[in-house]
Amino acid sequence: MDWDWDFVWQIMPTLIQGVKITILATILGSILAAIVGLGIALGRRSENPLVSRSISWFAEFIRGTPLLVQLYFIFYVLPDIGILLPPLVAGVIGLGLHYGTYTAEVYRAGIDNVPRGQWEAAKACNLNGRHTWTHIILPQAIPPMIPALANYFIAMFKETPLLSAITVLELMNQAKSVANTYYRYIEPMTLVGAFFLVISLCSVVLLRWLEHRYGRIER
């Protein structure tokens, strides 16, 4: 087993293409997860039991099944009913839905942590439901939960190799294809690990900063 630096430089442009897609999928998936999570958290609080029940059931269903299975469904099964999605779009939807069910719990905790007095003050100020959410509750609920959300987004980042199963040309898929072309695995796979490690470590620094910046709120 010998390490070939020339081979490393030869495959580097291909891998960097993959890294770009991996990062893009993570960012888009995170945005979708943040939105889906908020939607689930709000839907579960609905006064209409039909809405809150079906949202809860949906979230449990998504969380109780593997992401890989969900990706296969979105990419390979949905076309049977006429929904044909490009690989990256299917991947982002899969990541966003799956992680949305987790971020929903973060939102729930964040919203529950806003003291009851804030709801009452909003009512005494005669704010309507929408204004209460947008001006009073969410601005207080979201900052303390940014570190927890970021944690899930880092976890999601490390799950993106699953997207290779639905032909997204992210880092893992690119590495596999060069490895299969040249029958050399050590360099591509080591580099995949190294890329993930470096980006994860940078994210952890960012996370610490977020915790410091948003972790607590002054009352």
Added chain:
Amino acid sequence: MPAPIIKIDAISKSFGTFKVLDGLSMQVMPGEKLALIGPSGSGKTTILRILMTLEKIDGGHIQVDGEQLYHMERNGQLLPADERHLARMRQKIGMVFQLFNLFPHKCVMDNVTLAPMLTKGVARAAAEKRAMELLDMVGLADKAKAMPAQLSGGQKQRVAIARALALSPKIMLFDEVTSALDPELVEEVLNVMRKLAAETDMTMLLVTHEMGFAHDFADRVLFFDRGRIVEEGKPDEIFRHPKQERTQSFLKKIIAAGHRV
């Protein structure tokens, strides 16, 4: 004689199996300053919370400023109030809370201007002008840009009063507004309330354990026990010559606990 601004008719309210209010009726005249006193759990705070629509009633009727609070008249029938009706009725009422409940993520100015701008569509410049007048009235004009966390309890409570006044309610509810304050900060809040009573003809209901203040401030005092009005009258009658034994023993306990009457 003018019509009462608040007319409570046989309302009842339970929390689980605990009946807080049981067929309570009372009236408040426009401009009246009313003190609600009594032991904790006697239902006095619940009345304020019901008037602010923070709690629903189980039965009975409430009229505020000539209109049903929890019911709407439609074709001669009384229907349960919808959110739009409640929102319109809430405009008549403002409330100040024991724990201030300022919006901690907004500066003092924004706390005061938020509701007028959102609920009444007041332009920012006009809302800020009015807010400065109110902050000046409560003696905090220099704190307009401060965040709530930078204020003392007494200052927070004065901002909370300004915030409630910004919506120009006809009725103000004060729920134990000095109970959470350090003793040396109580007076600055009470002074604002005295000023408010002297300068406006607002109807004011206060739940309080400050018997001395209730005595000087109120036109009428209601003594509550177990969800009923045990005794009511002019402050001197209640505090100097209480007729009911329950009132006497309550006041004795309060004095023994070090409160001034």
